[in-house]
Amino acid sequence: MNNHIIKIQNCTVSYPSAKNGQRVTVLNDINLQLQKGELLALVGTSGCGKSTILSAILGSQFPTKGAVFIDNKEVTRVTRDCGLVPQNYSLFTNNTMLENAIAGPILEGTSLQERILFTPIVFLADLFKAQKILKLIRYSRIRDEALANAKEILRRCGLDPEKDGGKYPYELSGGMRQRTAIAQSLMMRPKILLLDEPFSGLDEKTRQEMLDLIYEQWKRYNITVVFVTHHVHDAVALGTRIVCLSQHWLDESGNPGQGAKIVIDKKLSGGAILPSEFVKSEEFTLLTESIRSRTIDKDNPLPIASFELTHPDAFKTKEQNNAQ
Ligand SMILES: Nc1ncnc2c1ncn2[C@@H]1O[C@H](COP(=O)(O)OP(=O)(O)OP(=O)(O)O)[C@@H](O)[C@H]1O
Ligand SMILES: [Mg+2]
Incomplete structure (x- = not known):
């Protein structure tokens, strides 16, 4: 037993390919645990499986392997523990x-x-x-x-x-x-608020207002927030933690990996002051630059031993522990 509000345990998601029916791995053995009250920014390139992770936490989609737990109870359906603001506007x-x-x-x-x-x-x-x-x-x-x-x-x-x-x-x-x-x-x-790219399509000023809004609601309602964003700026401005998913990585033998893994899991300093104030600080600029410099792309796959898993709750394999 532990006191993590969300626990994603050894989750793999795969789909049969439309081409040949063979299964294509989207998420590869994902492990992630969150303390109550964290403000987690989930980033990664398009198609790497960010929305799939939110669906697994929500209980609207189940992993092919592994399980998700909320307050130590396995997620088997959608409950009112989680509120989701989907990627596209959800209003009637x-x-x-x-x-x-x-x-x-x-x-x-x-x-x-x-x-x-x-x-x-x-x-x-x-x-x-x-x-x-x-x-x-x-x-x-x-x-x-x-x-x-x-x-x-x-x-x-x-x-x-x-x-x-x-x-x-x-x-x-x-x-x-x-x-x-x-x-x-x-x-x-909800105990947990899941936001799937809540700022997409909004202009710069409105995006900044939305960051402040989410910060204020997080403080007021004492909820755990997982928000997906493509912008490192937004992740650093708001998050207390960043998790970066990527399909571009190399396994222990140097072969390209299958499906996305968590390649960065580190603490951020968001959550202490309003995002619109925090973005003016030098700390914000330095953090944003350090994360941008490690942006993972197709031509630059990251060896599994070099994943940046420095958050105290980050999950590391034996090899990763040995390499550090
Ligand atoms: N029902 C499905 N059948 C087959 N493949 C699927 C299905 N749902 C999702 N996928 C695939 O899973 C992968 C991950 O999808 P997901 O929507 O989680 O990505 P994402 O990281 O949220 O992308 P984006 O940033 O564009 O929103 C994609 O390659 C997508 O094509
Ligand atoms: Mg998505």
């Missing part, structure tokens, strides 16, 4: 900002029959301000409570529910949609 397009924000508690707290039967009744009672009727309907009480919560969380995410709460996703900017998606996840009070 026919629902307003506020309806999107309350979707989780409504879907969890009410039955389909209740929703079908009471949605029009509550709508009419709302319209005619029939408070006595509204108080009698359980669905209405759950909805009111969720709406009050949602307004507070949307405000904390830098949105204005009074002004914009009735807008549909197509009426919102990219940054507003991402903020709504984050609020939607926070509404379920």
Whole structure:
């Protein structure tokens, strides 16, 4: 037994190739354990398996070999332990900002029959301000409570529910949609927040605001965050730890490896101050440069003995331990 909130143990993921049916390894024997409250930045080139790792933690996809544990319990399905903000906007397009924000508690707290039967009744009672009727309907009480919560969380995410709460996703900017998606996840009070490239497609200023936003929510709700990013800048600005996945590595005999491995696992100094403040420091510049200089590419595969696994919780093979 240990007190790690997330434990990924010997996870391999492979798929049958469309060409010849032979299995192609995507993730190769991944081991990763996270303490509660860590802010983990997961980086790596496109297609190396970052989203696959998030799906395995979430429980929407199972490893071909190995297992994932949350609080020492094996992940066998999606539970409310984890909230995911997926790579592409996850909002319901026919629902307003506020309806999107309350979707989780409504879907969890009410039955389909209740929703079908009471949605029009509550709508009419709302319209005619029939408070006595509204108080009698359980669905209405759950909805009111969720709406009050949602307004507070949307405000904390830098949105204005009074002004914009009735807008549909197509009426919102990219940054507003991402903020709504984050609020939607926070509404379920997950222990773990999984963010898959939460800043993609956003301009520089909005990205910086989003980094600060995630930092503030992490502090406020005391959650464990795993966020995927392509930007070393964002990883260093926000993360307390960086894990870099790469398919370009060499095994003990110098042969190209199959599938991605964790090639860097090290501590970062993010999490102490607001990212927008931290990025101004010399420490930030030095750290970012040191990680960029080790960027792994096709032409520069890293020998397994040279992986940078310096985090106290990093998993090392016997050979890696011997080499250091
Ligand atoms: N259902 C599937 N069947 C076959 N291959 C798959 C399937 N799902 C994912 N893959 C492959 O697994 C690999 C990893 O995919 P994944 O989406 O995890 O990458 P990623 O690191 O998140 O990439 P990106 O940065 O582009 O989002 C890719 O090569 C992808 O083609
Ligand atoms: Mg992805």
